Every structure is written in C-alpha cells, then in structure tokens.
Amino acid sequence: MKKVVVIDDNPLMFHLIKGWLNPNYIDVQYLNSLDKIIPMLNGFKPDLIISDILIPGISSTELIALFKQIAYPKVLVSSMDIQDIEFFARQIDAINYFNKPINPKLLFQFLQDFFASNNK
Amino acid sequence: MKPLDIIVVEDEKIVATDICNCLTSAGHQVIYQTSSGEDCIRNIHLHQPELILMDINLSGALNGIQTAEAISELIPVPIVFLTAYSDSKTLNQIKRNGEYGFVIKPFQDLELLTEIDLTLNRFTKTYELLKDRDYSHRTLQETETFFRQIVNNVSDSIYRIDLHGNFTYVNPIAVSQTGYSEDNLLRMRYTNLVRNDYKQSVYFFFKNIFEDEINDSYLEFPIIAANGDEKWIGQKIHLIKLRNQITGFQVIARDITHEREFKEQLIIAKSNAEKTAEIKSRFLANMSHEIRTPLNGIVGVVNLLNQTNLSEKQKTYLNAITSSSNQLMGIINDVLDLAKIDADKLELDCTDFNIEDLFQSVVAVFEMKCIEKQINLEWFIESRIPKFLNGDPVRLNQIIYNLLGNAIKFTEKGGILLQVELLSSTSDDVSILIRISDTGIGMDEQALNMVFEAFTQAEDHMSRKFGGTGLGLTIVKKIVEIHGGEISVKSQPEQGTSFELVLPFKKCKEIHSLTNSNEPVFQEELECFRILLVEDNKVNQMVTKDNLEAFKVVVTIAENGKDALELLKDEIFDLILMDMQMPILDGYQTMRAIRNSEDLILKQIPIIALTANAIDAEIKKCFDCGADDYLSKPFKPNVLIEKIHTFFPISQALSLCLKSKSEPINQETFEFYLNGRASIYGFTLKELKNTFHSEWNAMKAEILKRNDSALKMIAHRIKPNLSILGLTEMADITDSIEKMENVVEINNALSFVMVNLPLINNQIEALYEKYEKSNTN
Numbered sequence: 001m002k003k004v005v006v007i008d009d010n011p012l013m014f015h016l017i018k019g020w021l022n023p024n025y026i027d028v029q030y031l032n033s034l035d036k037i038i039p040m041l042n043g044f045k046p047d048l049i050i051s052d053i054l055i056p057g058i059s060s061t062e063l064i065a066l067f068k069q070i071a072y073p074k075v076l077v078s079s080m081d082i083q084d085i086e087f088f089a090r091q092i093d094a095i096n097y098f099n100k101p102i103n104p105k106l107l108f109q110f111l112q113d114f115f116a117s118n119n120k
Numbered sequence: 121m122k123p124l125d126i127i128v129v130e131d132e133k134i135v136a137t138d139i140c141n142c143l144t145s146a147g148h149q150v151i152y153q154t155s156s157g158e159d160c161i162r163n164i165h166l167h168q169p170e171l172i173l174m175d176i177n178l179s180g181a182l183n184g185i186q187t188a189e190a191i192s193e194l195i196p197v198p199i200v201f202l203t204a205y206s207d208s209k210t211l212n213q214i215k216r217n218g219e220y221g222f223v224i225k226p227f228q229d230l231e232l233l234t235e236i237d238l239t240l241n242r243f244t245k246t247y248e249l250l251k252d253r254d255y256s257h258r259t260l261q262e263t264e265t266f267f268r269q270i271v272n273n274v275s276d277s278i279y280r281i282d283l284h285g286n287f288t289y290v291n292p293i294a295v296s297q298t299g300y301s302e303d304n305l306l307r308m309r310y311t312n313l314v315r316n317d318y319k320q321s322v323y324f325f326f327k328n329i330f331e332d333e334i335n336d337s338y339l340e341f342p343i344i345a346a347n348g349d350e351k352w353i354g355q356k357i358h359l360i361k362l363r364n365q366i367t368g369f370q371v372i373a374r375d376i377t378h379e380r381e382f383k384e385q386l387i388i389a390k391s392n393a394e395k396t397a398e399i400k401s402r403f404l405a406n407m408s409h410e411i412r413t414p415l416n417g418i419v420g421v422v423n424l425l426n427q428t429n430l431s432e433k434q435k436t437y438l439n440a441i442t443s444s445s446n447q448l449m450g451i452i453n454d455v456l457d458l459a460k461i462d463a464d465k466l467e468l469d470c471t472d473f474n475i476e477d478l479f480q481s482v483v484a485v486f487e488m489k490c491i492e493k494q495i496n497l498e499w500f501i502e503s504r505i506p507k508f509l510n511g512d513p514v515r516l517n518q519i520i521y522n523l524l525g526n527a528i529k530f531t532e533k534g535g536i537l538l539q540v541e542l543l544s545s546t547s548d549d550v551s552i553l554i555r556i557s558d559t560g561i562g563m564d565e566q567a568l569n570m571v572f573e574a575f576t577q578a579e580d581h582m583s584r585k586f587g588g589t590g591l592g593l594t595i596v597k598k599i600v601e602i603h604g605g606e607i608s609v610k611s612q613p614e615q616g617t618s619f620e621l622v623l624p625f626k627k628c629k630e631i632h633s634l635t636n637s638n639e640p641v642f643q644e645e646l647e648c649f650r651i652l653l654v655e656d657n658k659v660n661q662m663v664t665k666d667n668l669e670a671f672k673v674v675v676t677i678a679e680n681g682k683d684a685l686e687l688l689k690d691e692i693f694d695l696i697l698m699d700m701q702m703p704i705l706d707g708y709q710t711m712r713a714i715r716n717s718e719d720l721i722l723k724q725i726p727i728i729a730l731t732a733n734a735i736d737a738e739i740k741k742c743f744d745c746g747a748d749d750y751l752s753k754p755f756k757p758n759v760l761i762e763k764i765h766t767f768f769p770i771s772q773a774l775s776l777c778l779k780s781k782s783e784p785i786n787q788e789t790f791e792f793y794l795n796g797r798a799s800i801y802g803f804t805l806k807e808l809k810n811t812f813h814s815e816w817n818a819m820k821a822e823i824l825k826r827n828d829s830a831l832k833m834i835a836h837r838i839k840p841n842l843s844i845l846g847l848t849e850m851a852d853i854t855d856s857i858e859k860m861e862n863v864v865e866i867n868n869a870l871s872f873v874m875v876n877l878p879l880i881n882n883q884i885e886a887l888y889e890k891y892e893k894s895n896t897n
Contacts (some may be wrong), residue, residue: 010837014809016793016844019800054836079839079855100840104795 157187301348420663496535534559681705786846
C-alpha cells in the first residue's frame with residue numbers, strides 16, 4: 001500500500017485526489033495546515049507529499065525552509081503562474097509540480113511512473 | 121562574726137548578767153532584757169531583735185516555749201533556748217521546730233556563742249526559703265489580680281466552654297451581655313443562648329473547628345438574652361488544649377448588634393447611591409438623545425438651506441445658527457462623556473488608523489480660525505513614527521481637538537506648535553509624545569493646580585470672556601488615563617502654556633496600504649443606488665433624503681419597522697439606513713426580522729444603524745441585532761456617503777444577483793476533473809457549494825474592513841474551485857484580482873465575484889438535485 005499526504009487549505013483538493021485514486025492501493029491522508037506536519041510525517045511515513053504553496057499561517061520563505069528539512073519526495077501544486085511554481089519547486093527539490101486545479105490524468109500518469117520507479 | 125542585737129529573757133538575775141557579759145564581750149549587743157515571756161511579746165515590735173535567748177522557766181504565766189511560739193507568729197526571729205532540764209519532753213518540743221537552738225545550763229561561753237551562730241545560720245536559710253515561697257505566692261496573686269481585673273473590666277464577654285457546650289467560666293460582661301447570672305450561665309449550655317434558626321450552624325461550626333483543630337476562628341450569630349432581646353455576637357474562638365488534647369473552647373465575644381445595623385444602613389445607602397448614579401447616567405443618555413435629535417434636524421435643515429440661493433445677510437445668519445448648533449452639540453457631547461467617565465462606562469474602541477491623517481484633519485478644522493486670529497499654527501510628526509497605529513482614533517481626535525482648541529482660544533498673538541515625537545518603540549508597542557505649546561495668556565501656579573478639575577477655568581470672568589463649559593481638560597485627562605497615558609502641563613502667566621501627552625499605542629498587525637486612507641468618493645458609482653431609509657422623524661427624513669439625493673441616490677422612506685418589512689417584500693434595495701427608536705416596530709426588532717428572513721439575498725442586505733444614543737452598550741446592541749455598521753446622529757452628509765460607499769461592492773453584488781445570469785457551469789470540465797469517478801460527484805458538488813458560501817461571507821467581511829491583502833488571498837483560494845467547474849471567465853477575474861493595484865478595478869472585480877458566487881451556487885444546487893433524483897430513480 002502506497003501512502004500519500006495532501007497538504008492544502010482547500011479540503012476539496014484533497015477530496016478530489018482521494019476520489020481519483022483507488023483506495024485499495026493508495027492511502028491518502030490530509031493536512032489543512034503545517035502546524036502538525038512533523039509528528040504526522042513521523043507517524044505516517046508517506047511515500048509522497050503533495051502540497052500547496054500558499055498556506056495560511058506560514059509565509060512562502062518559512063515554507064521553503066520547512067520543506068528543505070523534509071526528506072520525503074515532494075510535489076508542489078498551486079494556482080500561481082507556472083513559472084512561479086517551478087521556482088518554488090526548485091527551491092525545495094520537489095520532484096514535480098502541477099498547476100491548480102490539477103489535471104487528474106497528468107497526476108495519475110505521474111503517480112504511476114513514480115511508484116513504478118520506486119518499486120525497482 | 122557579725123554583731124547581733126539580742127533580747128535576753130531570763131528570770132534568774134545572775135544567769136542573766138553572766139549571759140550579758142558573755143554576749144557583750146563577743147561583740148553582740150543586748151538591746152533588751154526581761155524576766156517574763158509576756159513582757160518580751162509586748163516589746164518585741166519595739167526592739168526588732170535579731171536573735172532571742174530564752175529561758176524555759178520564766179516569771180510570768182507563759183513558759184519559754186509558749187513565748188517563742190507566740191513571738192514567731194509576730195516576727196521571724198531565731199531563738200536559742202537556755203534550759204537547765206535535759207528532759208526528753210522539753211527537748212523534743214524544741215527539736216520539733218528546727219528554727220530553735222538550745223544550750224543546756226550550765227554552759228561554756230563558747231558553747232553559747234557557737235549555738236547562737238548555728239541557730240542564726242539555720243534560721244537564715246529557712247527564713248529565706250520561706251521568704252522566697254512567700255514572694256512567689258504574692259507574685260502569683262498579683263498576676264492573677266492583674267488578669268482578673270482585665271478580664272472583669274474588658275467590654276467583651278470572655279468565657280470558656282467544655283466539649284459538651286457547658287459554660288465552665290464566664291466573666292462579668294458575659295453576665296451583663298446575656299442577662300443571666302453567673303450561676304445560671306454555669307448551669308447552661310452554650311447553644312441555649314443561640315437563636316433557634318442558628319443553633320444548628322453554630323453547633324456544626326464548633327464541631328468543625330474541633331475536628332479540624334482550627335485554633336483561631338471567628339463566627340457571628342444572634343443570641344437571645346434573658347429578657348428576650350436579640351443581640352448579634354461576633355466571637356473569636358480559641359481551642360483550650362491540655363497535654364495536646366482539646367478540652368474546650370475559650371471565647372471572646374463582642375456585641376456587634378449596632379455594628380451590624382450600621383453596616384446594613386451603609387449597604388442600603390450604597391445601593392441607593394448606585395441607583396441614583398444609574399438614574400443619572402440614564403437620564404443623561406436620554407437627554408442627550410432628546411437634545412441631539414432636534415439638533416440633528418436643525419443642523420441638517422441649515423445645511424440644506426445653505427445650498428439654496430441666499431443673500432449675504434441670510435448667509436451670515438445661517439452661519440450663526442451653524443456655529444451655535446455646533447457649540448451646543450459640543451457641550452452635549454462633553455457632558456455625556458463626563459457622565460460616561462463618571463460611570464466608568466467610557467470604553468476605548470481601538471482600531472488601526474493613520475496617525476498623520478488624524479492630525480491633518482484636526483489641524484484643518486482650526487486653520488481658518490488661526491488665519492482669522494492671525495496666529496501661526498505649525499505641526500510636525502517625527503518620521504520615525506509608524507504611519508499606522510492601533511488605538512482609539514476618535515478619542516485621540518477628541519484629545520487633540522480640545523487641547524488645540526484651548527491653545528487657539530487663549531492665544532492672541534504668536535502661535536501654536538504641535539509636535540509629535542517617538543519616545544520608544546518595541547516590536548509590539550509604540551510610545552508617543554505629543555506636545556502642544558502656545559504663546560497665549562498662560563496660567564499662574566494656582567490656576568495650574570486646578571486646570572484638570574471639572575468646571576474650572578482659570579477665573580470665572582475667563583469663562584465669560586472665552587466661553588466653554590470648562591469640562592474639556594477634565595475629559596482629556598480622563599481619556600488619556602483610560603488610554604494608559606499621562607498628561608502634564610507647564611505654564612507661565614503671559615508666557616504661554618505647554619501640554620505634554622505621553623500615549624502608548626499598539627503597532628498594527630496587518631499591513632495597510634496607504635491608498636486606503638485617502639480614497640476618493642466615487643460619486644458616479646452611487647447613481648441609482650437604492651436606499652431604504654427607515655426613520656420616523658420627519659425632519660430627519662427630509663435631511664437625510666435630500667443629502668442622499670444630492671448624490672443621485674434613490675431614497676425610499678419607511679415610517680417604521682413594520683412599513684419597512686412590508687416594502688422589503690416587494691422592492692429591492694441596495695442598503696438600509698435604520699433608525700433605532702421608532703414607534704410600532706423599532707430598529708432592533710426590524711433588523712432581527714430581516715436577518716432571520718428566509719430570503720437568502722434580503723438576509724444579507726447591508727444595514728447601517730442610525731443611533732442618537734451613541735454609548736458603547738447601545739452600539740453593541742445594534743451589532744448584536746444584525747447591523748453591519750452604525751452612524752451616530754447627527755452625522756455629516758459626507759460621512760454618510762463614505763459609509764454607504766464602503767458597502768457599495770456588497771450591495772451591488774446582492775442586487776445584481778437578482779437580475780444577472782451567471783456563467784454556466786461546464787459539465788464536461790467538471791466531469792474531466794472527477795476523472796470518471798461517479799462516486800464523488802455528489803460529494804464534490806456539495807463541498808464546492810459550502811466553500812463558495814463561506815468564501816462569500818469571508819469576502820463580505822474583508823470588504824467592510826477594506827483589507828485588500830486578505831481579499832486577494834480569498835480570490836486566490838477560490839480560483840481553482842471555479843476552474844474545476846469550467847467557469848473560465850470567473851476564474852480569470854479572480855486571478856486578475858490578485859494582481860490589481862487600482863482600488864476601483866478591485867471593487868468592480870469583487871462586485872462581479874460577489875454577484876456571481878451565489879448564482880453559481882444556485883446552479884450547483886440544481887445539479888445536485890438532478891443528481892439526487894437520478895440516484896433515487
């Protein structure tokens with residue numbers, strides 16, 4: 001079973017991603033803020049983190065600093081311009097980034113490739 | 121050996137002479153010599169001997185032993201017996217008492233002298249021991265007398281009771297306090313005295329202090345004296361302990377009947393005084409309302425009259441009315457403020473404000489006056505002071521207005537300098553020094569001491585000359601204190617006066633853009649704006665209506681709340697101006713009815729409460745009943761327009777909701793984003809609808825706060841949700857809001873979003889119903 005964390009202040013994004021993915025193969029958990037991220041990650045040990053960039057209560061600089069400490073693979077999503085998302089993605093060594101709303105087909109394809117290469 | 125004064129009692133002359141010689145040659149002195157015991161006893165006090173030599177057989181009726189016994193009753197003195205007998209009976213009689221010595225005749229001189237010495241020694245030891253015992257006995261007696269006198273003469277009852285509640289000791293005051301005799305009391309139980317309804321609680325109190333070993337306690341309760349009088353007793357109770365066991369209680373009880381009566385009277389007097397104060401403050405609040413309402417009318421009509429064609433003379437008259445009305449309004453406000461301060465009801469209403477704008481606007485008020493008086497008015501604000509501070513701008517305005525007004529009033533030549541300096545600054549707080557100095561008439565020391573007291577101007581003739589209630593500085597000082605600041609004044613007669621204020625402010629948490637503060641009023645936007653004015657006062661109706669119509673606003677009038685609710689059923693309005701005190705249905709009830717209405721759009725209509733009773737409790741009540749904002753009557757036309765303008769985007773959005781058609785949801789895009797998962801269709805629709813609803817409310821709140829950064833954040837949040845529904849036009853507009861700098865553009869874009877979100881929700885609702893139906897089929 002693969003484990004994914006979705007971090008977004010908009011719960012709808014989580015519900016959609018969870019809805020797209022087969023619950024028998026992927027366990028999707030949700031965080032709406034970054035307050036409790038470290039203990040959550042320590043307990044859940046995800047294979048992948050999918051996170052928004054603009055999250056209330058934390059500035060983007062703080063977010064970069066926080067994500068740099070996190071070793072799990074990260075994917076960034078935002079409704080910012082794609083160049084801006086790319087900039088953030090590079091800062092934190094994210095393995096991919098998507099524009100919001102996420103195109104389900106693209107995400108699906110990415111996850112398939114990612115988990116396949118991980119299994120090797 | 122110490123020489124002694126000795127009495128010799130001897131009936132045989134020769135023997136006596138012998139003895140005398142022996143004693144004298146040893147250095148002693150024979151102070152008296154007699155042959156009879158009776159004679160010796162008679163003279164004993166006269167001679168005060170240090171020792172007596174006593175023969176057994178004497179010439180009188182008493183023998184030596186009897187005489188000795190009689191003497192020892194009178195004074196303590198050692199006695200040496202001289203006896204020719206050595207019979208055991210006599211010897212035993214003498215030996216029984218260790219204080220006596222004896223020699224058997226005939227004796228040697230040395231024998232006698234030695235016995236005298238020994239007896240004296242023995243006697244001295246015994247005597248001192250006796251003296252000691254006697255002394256401690258006397259001391260004990262004295263101490264007892266000392267304490268007994270205290271106990272008998274204190275004004276409190278003192279008594280002891282045992283563990284069964286029986287009296288074991290009572291002092292005389294206890295007797296007079298209770299009216300029972302000591303004998304009676306000592307046969308009574310303590311609880312017999314206690315008034316019936318208190319018996320149980322007194323019993324449990326004693327039980328408690330016994331069980332918990334509370335050494336010091338106090339209790340008040342009523343007792344019934346022997347004559348049936350009721351007395352209140354306050355008593356201190358101490359535990360009596362014997363070898364660590366509690367054996368009873370020691371009580372000191374005071375009659376507190378009168379004290380209690382006074383206390384009760386005081387409580388009644390206090391509550392009466394409080395009631396009176398409350399009536400006073402209510403009266404003042406009502407009066408201020410009653411005076412403000414017609415004054416509002418006068419000011420309003422004068423403003424309207426000013427806009428008509430008038431001759432110069434008429435204009436002068438009108439100006440006189442305006443200035444008198446303003447003066448009157450000032451006095452009412454002062455009196456009301458002071459009443460509020462007295463009643464501790466003055467509360468600060470802290471918000472973020474632009475300090476420079478505030479000073480600018482106060483100074484502007486006085487500029488004309490200074491030009492007229494030909495005096496200078498200069499002001500500086502230190503640039504290190506943050507532009508935006510958090511405090512009560514209305515009260516700060518009032519402080520500066522008062523001080524500046526005073527400075528100008530009392531200055532005939534020279535000028536006034538207003539300086540604002542930064543004293544200290546931490547991450548959260550700023551402390552600011554405001555100095556207002558003038559070159560006016562100044563004050564002497566006596567006047568300086570009274571300057572902050574109510575109703576004082578330096579001298580009576582001053583108030584006749586310069587006018588004013590003399591309340592201004594009192595209020596200023598109180599407000600400064602409530603704000604946590606300090607005010608001080610320095611002055612020299614004919615040299616001028618300088619007021620210095622130190623005021624603390626909080627730093628603003630939010631970042632304000634400077635454009636917010638100087639925003640112009642967009643007249644054209646208000647064209648055809650539909651306002652419902654709910655107001656019963658005819659003059660106020662006319663004034664407000666005319667003022668609004670000057671901006672081409674369409675005004676409909678409702679006489680009271682009931683009429684307003686009728687009108688709202690059929691007509692659409694952008695905003696409601698609601699008076700609070702009206703006949704039939706007042707403003708509060710009307711607002712509640714509107715907020716509880718089933719009509720989703722009517723429910724959200726902006727309402728500005730109009731209140732003449734501008735006290736904090738009143739304003740809170742307005743908000744509690746559903747007002748979005750309030751205006752304190754009388755209000756200036758431009759204040760009203762500005763306030764209405766802040767509601768513009770919301771009002772417009774709401775009214776457009778009724779007639780616009782929104783961009784249709786693109787079913788295909790939505791299904792694409794569902795990625796073929798039919799299972800989440802209904803759930804996602806519901807989530808979208810909830811999100812839009814809560815974001816709409818958040819937007820409304822932030823629009824009223826004019827918080828552009830928060831609005832941009834909301835726009836950012838809803839953009840992807842709009843995209844999921846394929847609402848590209850809406851998504852583009854929300855996207856553009858993030859980048860907009862122009863206030864008008866943002867307002868328009870926000871209006872568009874505010875209009876469309878509810879309409880989109882209607883579409884979502886329709887889709888959801890369809891989905892539900894298809895599911896049940």
